[in-house]
Amino acid sequence: MKTVVVTTSPGFGKVGCVPQRIQEHDWEFIRCTDTTRPDGGVADHIERMEFLVVGLIPATAAVIGNAPRLRAVLKHGVGVDNIDVPAATARGIPVFNTPGANxxxxxxxxxxxxxxxxxxxxxxxxxxxxxxxxxxxxxxxxxxxxxxxxxxxxxxxxxxxxxxxxxxxxxxxxxxxxxxxxxxxxxxxxxxxxxxxxxxxxxxxxxxxxxxxxxxxxxxxxxxxxxxxxxxxxxxxxxxxxxxxxxxxxxxxxxxxxxxxxxxxxxxxxxxxxxxxxxTPHCGADTTESVERMGLMTIADIDTVLAGDRSPRVLNPEIYATPQRG
The missing domain is CATH 3.40.50.720 (NAD(P)-binding Rossmann-like Domain)
Structure with missing residues (x-):
């Protein structure tokens, strides 16, 4: 069964070598960027979603809590103010970002x-x-x-x-x-x-x-x-x-x-x-080089979670001290 990766980022997986890297991983890759919906359309895939790569659309406590197979939340960027990190931590789910990439x-x-x-x-x-x-x-x-x-x-x-x-x-x-x-x-x-x-x-x-x-x-x-x-x-x-x-x-x-x-x-x-x-239209991070760096870091952290290892970019390392809760 393919790994299900959902993203609310319009840029993740589109720039540089990142599309090829995603294709090589053979994930089921789903983009949810419908701005008319509060979650971008994530609800349509929430039962199967294993990884959520977040853009500017919030990853709320409801999204995190209603995703039974969710293994990690990853910010395609740096600021995680639109991710409910405590909700992820309560479930033992790691949260990552891409510090320095942009x-x-x-x-x-x-x-x-x-x-x-x-x-x-x-x-x-x-x-x-x-x-x-x-x-x-x-x-x-x-x-x-x-x-x-x-x-x-x-x-x-x-x-x-x-x-x-x-x-x-x-x-x-x-x-x-x-x-x-x-x-x-x-x-x-x-x-x-x-x-x-x-x-x-x-x-x-x-x-x-x-x-x-x-x-x-x-x-x-x-x-x-x-x-x-x-x-x-x-x-x-x-x-x-x-x-x-x-x-x-x-x-x-x-x-x-x-x-x-x-x-x-x-x-x-x-x-x-x-x-x-x-x-300018919130485009500070929008360069080919920056978006590629963010994408590669995100892919690397997904690979780390799939391998059962820990990434130094995890923002809530305390989850590793307690067993994951459903």
């Missing part, structure tokens, strides 16, 4: 967004294709200060690139890599001090209730009026209403947004007509 991709998009803001590239493009010839004096990033909120794999990769461009880097991180901080000359600060100093603030923290509105009106008020905010984390991390108010009153120079509370977002929100904001 770090370079997201860092490069953050860097590109920063340069786009500094030189108003999207606006200048529209000026030229619209038939006008309006030049704009921008700024250089060299010599500016980048504030990295969340110095994990993505934050560290961005910090290295920013330092190579001649930027000063300050960061806030609950569990900093002391050796990395020393090696790259990064100054660790509290969030308030970082916001006050940085010319660009780039967010790379997990979502969820603990970080909801991490950046709100009070935090935005601490930033320089010439500064830019960039959100490559999750939509709920930034209070969009407060950000809009700060931009409209010129208390903030601009912003770049890649993550939204609802996706696709409600474009009737006034921020979507602001000329100093750069928008």
């Amino acid at each position: 770090a370079n991709a997201v860092a490069e998009l953050a860097l590109g967004s920063m340069l786009s803001l500094a030189r108003r590239i999207p606006m200048m493009h529209q000026v030229v294709v619209g038939g006008a010839w309006q030049r704009h004096i921008g700024t250089e990033v060299e010599g500016k200060t980048l504030g990295v909120v969340g110095l994990g794999n993505i934050g560290k990769t961005l910090a290295r690139k920013a330092r190579a461009l001649g930027m000063k880097v300050v960061a806030t991180e609950l569990y900093p890599d002391a050796a990395f901080v020393r090696e790259h000359g990064i100054e660790l600060l509290g969030l308030d001090a970082l916001l006050a100093q940085a010319d660009y603030v780039s967010l790379h923290v997990f979502g969820g209730k603990d970080n909801a509105h991490l950046i709100g009106a009070a935090e935005l008020a601490r930033m320089k009026p010439t500064a830019y905010l960039m959100n490559f984390a999750r939509g709920e991390v930034v209070d969009l209403d407060a950000l809009t108010a700060a931009l409209q009153s010129d208390r903030l120079m601009g912003a770049a947004i890649d993550a939204y509370v609802a996706e696709p977002p409600d474009r009737s929100h006034p921020i979507f007509v602001h000329p100093r904001v750069v928008f």
